[in-house]
Amino acid sequence: MIASVRGPVVDIALDHVVIDCAGVGYRVLVTPATVASVRRGEEATLLTSMIVREDSMTLYGFTEADARALFTLLQTVTGVGPRLAMATLAVLEPDALRRALAGSDVKALTAVPGIGKRVAERLVVELRDKVEMPGTAAGAGGPVAVAGSVADQVSEALVGLGFTAAPADKAVTAILAETPDADASTVLRKSLALLGKTA
Template sequence: MIAFLSGQLLHTEQDAAVIDVQGVGYEVHLSARSRDNLPPPGGKVALHICTSVREDAITLYGFPDSSQKQLFLLLNTVSGIGPKLALAILSGIEPAALRSAICLKDVKRLTALPGVGKKTAERLCMELAEKIQGFAAPPPQTAKASQPPVAEGFALHDAASALMNLGYPQETAWQALRTVQQADPLKTAAMRVDELLRAALQKLAA
């Protein structure tokens, strides 16, 4: 099983990246957060890998650290959650915020995540509340120390819910908010819901 890959980024796709490891290109599926934090094509990348082997396919899932890999595996133990939905969940919320939401049984916050309905949110709380309490936090990042951390707050989730109420698909709503967030993470962390909504709508209209 492939557990780790280090090589040169060839290009990214909607939910994956192709990594050149000594002349062999590996397609690795990623959360949107992990994909957005990759360097430009040609840059060096190192990812922890979860290998899924099925009769019809061998699929690689990549993570920036072992903690996120373990969280991905933990999400997959929940009834009705497979790799695709687990990546969607990790795309919409930081690991620490996800742990907090599950421990607090914050169904409203969980249902704001892409692909998570009320029943799935309730299963997450019921099946993972105890398991995730001792979940280890990821080690401090050093490779991108110059970049400010991306804050995760309730306002962001409320803004996503508002966009979905306006008729935007979950993925489109979160992509617009991530674009706003990446432009100025610290400013975004202090923005109110109405300010986030206005900024996201401007991105969607561009």
């Protein structure tokens, strides 16, 4: 089990980073907030959760143990796998997620793509007693250090999260029409929330 990786960041995308560890590049799936916290060429340390399947081994990375713990906790609920757990943390920061669970806020949870009312209610019932109400919300990250078209990057990331291209493109276009100067991380977060409402 790979519990963490440390080394220079050699590549950054909207949904993952590649970290060079002693000459081996580890592709680690991360949230937009984590992407915003690293810079290409600089050393980074990510706590990781390794998911092993018959046909793949996938690393999910986090800057804080708190987020990794929530990622693991979410997957204890029937119907929630690693991708949905990651999408949840992409839409809701750890403190916001704790508030939603502890406060039985089904509406906030259904803003996550792939979480309907039934799954949201199951999350609340099974996890509300396992989380503590946070004191303050975590601060937002800085701009995402990626190159290329924001629309293309966000659409690609949404497809990587399991959405089909047409709805993904439509959501990104709608968000950029409202906030044309938004960075990729913001557009991805708002697109995920929009797709969650229209799913």
